[in-house]
Amino acid sequence: MTYSSEISRRSPGLFIFLLDQSRSMSHKLGGSDRSKALEACDAVNRQIYELIYRCTKTDGVRDYFDIGIIGYGFQAETADSLIKDSTMVPISRLSETPLRMERRTKKMTDPDGNEIETEFEFPIWFEPIANSNTPMVRALKLAKQWVDDWIAEHPDSFPPVLINITDGAATDGDPLDVARELIEMGTNDGKLLLWNCHLSESKDQKTLIFPDSEGDLPTTDKFAKQLFEMSSVLPEPFVKSAEERSLAVSENSRGYAYNAGLDELIELLDIGTRTPSSNLQ
Amino acid sequence: MCKLGNKENEYEDSISYDMDTLRFAIADGASGSAFAELWASSLTKSYIESDLSLFDDPVGVVSAIQKEARNRWYNGIAWNKLPWFLKNKATMGSYSTLLLMEMRNTDDSIEFVASAVGDSCLFVIDQRLRVSFPISDHREFGVSPKLVWSGQGQPVKLDVKLSIPSVHTVRGSVYKEDRIILATDSVSKWLLENESDDPWEILLENPQELKKAIADLINKKVMRNDDITAAVITFTDN
Numbered sequence: 464m465t466y467s468s469e470i471s472r473r474s475p476g477l478f479i480f481l482l483d484q485s486r487s488m489s490h491k492l493g494g495s496d497r498s499k500a501l502e503a504c505d506a507v508n509r510q511i512y513e514l515i516y517r518c519t520k521t522d523g524v525r526d527y528f529d530i531g532i533i534g535y536g537f538q539a540e541t542a543d544s545l546i547k548d549s550t551m552v553p554i555s556r557l558s559e560t561p562l563r564m565e566r567r568t569k570k571m572t573d574p575d576g577n578e579i580e581t582e583f584e585f586p587i588w589f590e591p592i593a594n595s596n597t598p599m600v601r602a603l604k605l606a607k608q609w610v611d612d613w614i615a616e617h618p619d620s621f622p623p624v625l626i627n628i629t630d631g632a633a634t635d636g637d638p639l640d641v642a643r644e645l646i647e648m649g650t651n652d653g654k655l656l657l658w659n660c661h662l663s664e665s666k667d668q669k670t671l672i673f674p675d676s677e678g679d680l681p682t683t684d685k686f687a688k689q690l691f692e693m694s695s696v697l698p699e700p701f702v703k704s705a706e707e708r709s710l711a712v713s714e715n716s717r718g719y720a721y722n723a724g725l726d727e728l729i730e731l732l733d734i735g736t737r738t739p740s741s742n743l744q
Numbered sequence: 745m746c747k748l749g750n751k752e753n754e755y756e757d758s759i760s761y762d763m764d765t766l767r768f769a770i771a772d773g774a775s776g777s778a779f780a781e782l783w784a785s786s787l788t789k790s791y792i793e794s795d796l797s798l799f800d801d802p803v804g805v806v807s808a809i810q811k812e813a814r815n816r817w818y819n820g821i822a823w824n825k826l827p828w829f830l831k832n833k834a835t836m837g838s839y840s841t842l843l844l845m846e847m848r849n850t851d852d853s854i855e856f857v858a859s860a861v862g863d864s865c866l867f868v869i870d871q872r873l874r875v876s877f878p879i880s881d882h883r884e885f886g887v888s889p890k891l892v893w894s895g896q897g898q899p900v901k902l903d904v905k906l907s908i909p910s911v912h913t914v915r916g917s918v919y920k921e922d923r924i925i926l927a928t929d930s931v932s933k934w935l936l937e938n939e940s941d942d943p944w945e946i947l948l949e950n951p952q953e954l955k956k957a958i959a960d961l962i963n964k965k966v967m968r969n970d971d972i973t974a975a976v977i978t979f980t981d982n
Binding site for chain 2: 471472473515516517519520521522523524558564571579581582583584586
């Protein structure tokens, strides 16, 4: 059975987030008052926070996951790790090295049943950047190098999960070839998962999450089809997770959100990271 | 014993007992929460050190124990010294199963009462398995057992009313030939799955070699790799 490997300190999982930092990311995200860059950055910060939360035990943060973050477009024709001086790092390292802490509030229900608002410290690892063009091919090639190394060291681990967040077409060539190479990689537990989230500026356009047919995509948008082809088919455990959230999915659904607003971005990230977490031992 | 591959200090179960008052408590701290081992041990110790009797009010005792254990748990955590990730998680509270058992002598037998929240189990064995509580079918073991909650940590205040967990209770008699086993879920599930092969004999045969025997069962994937806690109670003429 695939996608069933126990995730433990001896056999960690890997998440790589690829973040488009091109100039157009400064435009507002559909349905939000904030820019695509800010919402995407905040969503990735929150996912890292959630992963650390799941790995936190009394003795500290256990290294059940390795994490990599690749930014592309923060400089022309450049893709690089957003973790200072490192590529992929054990998750405990991120718990120790936030860029800064923010005070945020959350609502809790106390044991008496009263709703209370409490402050808590929320870490920020990455700040939003929207600067240049979209060297997505470079970013995917860099991810491939990292994954190559990681798989050699973890041949039996849960396969790597790569989530690419972008708002436009690559400006450095056709990313399909390298995406196909990535999708064919994997461990003894299954093929690597490459998911793509395409962010939209308009809240009026049709949004698709986990589409199962190219026919659902607008024929006029070549980029929509390209990202569909670049996205992995959802394995069964991920289909189940999506079904539990009442999303319409099939065995042919792809890890892809098209014209995503904030809700779809969060949904895609959450299903992508929460499902492997159920294998935590 | 702790889960294979983990360190000894990562054990999150707890067992407490008092042979004078014939009281026993076992708890399985939920690994999804922080300070689960502190919560589990707070629960078992609070019962053993209390003067409350399950014979009087088996559900009320669990509720009272939960309140006392919250004091121990809450005051046992240095909230202001926690790093951000641990504070954010510990604030949401800790969870644990709980199984309490108390016995008392009567003229011709020994009476017992047990109360349970979750899937830590009590077994009474004569020639066969006579009592299996609160679970009697191995298919009932799941990943989300009922749990006793500590309530939230700081900034929520210590003195709060806690929600009462769903408590199961059993009463019965045991005899001096009987053997009693208290166990957390991994051992309990294995016992029920292999009931027809008298699996409890492995627990009784050679206590010195028990850890090795359990490790063998886990390595053969016959028993789930988890923290393991089991207590065997037998009676002597004294």
